[in-house]
Amino acid sequence: MGGLGLIWTLAEKDLRIELRSRQAFFTTLFFSFLILMVFNFAFDPASPATRKAAPGILWVALIFPGVIQLNRSFQSEREEGTLLGVLLSPMDRGLIFFGKFLANWIFLLVVDLLTLVIFMTVYNFPLSSATLWMLLLILLSSLGFSAVGTLFGAMVSNLRTREVLLPILLFPIVIPVILAAVNGSTEVLLGEKFRFLFQWIKILVAFDVIFLAASYLVFEYVVEES
């Protein structure tokens, strides 16, 4: 089996477990939904100011629940003792990173797309060709988010305080992703001219490339059993 085959095998394993148990999926999606609702009650949904802030609300609803999945990704492996099996398998540690990352990314993409649909419904954004740009923004930002998240998720997975530690480590690092995603979607959703959209996409691509490479390189130090 080639490298890609190995990565997919590992990712498919995670996705199949999730598909059968559906533990994290509904929790994460429901959490996203709750955040959208809480903001709807916190700010007057009819006011134009809330509409301006709506892209920010969407990204809070995408980023915060994402942490649940990233935490679970390695925690379940440690709890069931399967991580050792994965580490013993004859594959490069870097490929293990890509496998876990791919599963997290696909998972987050599905949750994010459903959240986007809910968001556009409850905040009354019409479906248009501009929505396609939203898909691109979600694709790119969830990529960078899951790359760093997979690395940090592996780090905190056997700590008692992991639930709070993961967001503490993750959020400062992903600030560029949040900035780019929120500002990019503000232009897309509020129908402004695309003045900076491509700059934001460039930031996202740069973040994705750099952190995929960096996480791949340092991952072996994070999962080594000492």
Added chain:
Amino acid sequence: MWSKNLDSDRQAIRRYTAWAGRLLAPAYVLGALALYAAFLYAPTERVMGDVQRIFYFHVGSAWNAFLAFLVVFLASIAYLKTGRIKWDQLAVASTEVGVVFTTITLVTGSIWAKPIWFTWWPWGDPRVTTTLVLWLMYVSYLILRSSLPEGDQKYKFCAVLGIVGFINVPIVWMSIRWWRTHHPVVITSSGMNLEARMVHALFISVFAFAALYAALLCLRTSMRLQERLTQEMEVEVMAK
């Protein structure tokens, strides 16, 4: 496995302690000079008045904070490459001093911003916001450090974070700069023309903070290495 490096640890302790001793005196002298230069030697700025004098300490701590995080990055790489504890101890000592210096930078910046820019927190300035993100990242490094059990894994995780955090700095800087171009920028720093004596005061302050950084770094590193050595010797005695 630890005792193999015991002798080299002892040497490192001796070296760091000696350097801390050598550096403390220059740090005090330069610190006194910097105070003199900032408050008496440098002329009062025409528009901003005396409050501008905080700028010397602000820049001095800021530049050295960045230096500190560069040292964290390099020492973290060295630790992952060699697996030697002393690199890890250097990295965490540098993070601690860097976080203190960043805090000084943010606080002095805020004090200066209130009378000059009429706000305690100038979100419009990309340097301020980038420094804030740096502060957040390295505080999270220290939080991670305090929540991990002692051992190789702890040092590895911290090294990974020290590397990943530093790589992020240029991306943070670019994204924050573009973010702010959306909003009216009322603040530019180009208006500040420095007189020769102001430049002198600035450089004395930068060197004073650099000496202070180096002295604190050596002190903290040697202290941590000593703590470790004591623990290791206890373990060895128990084993016998």
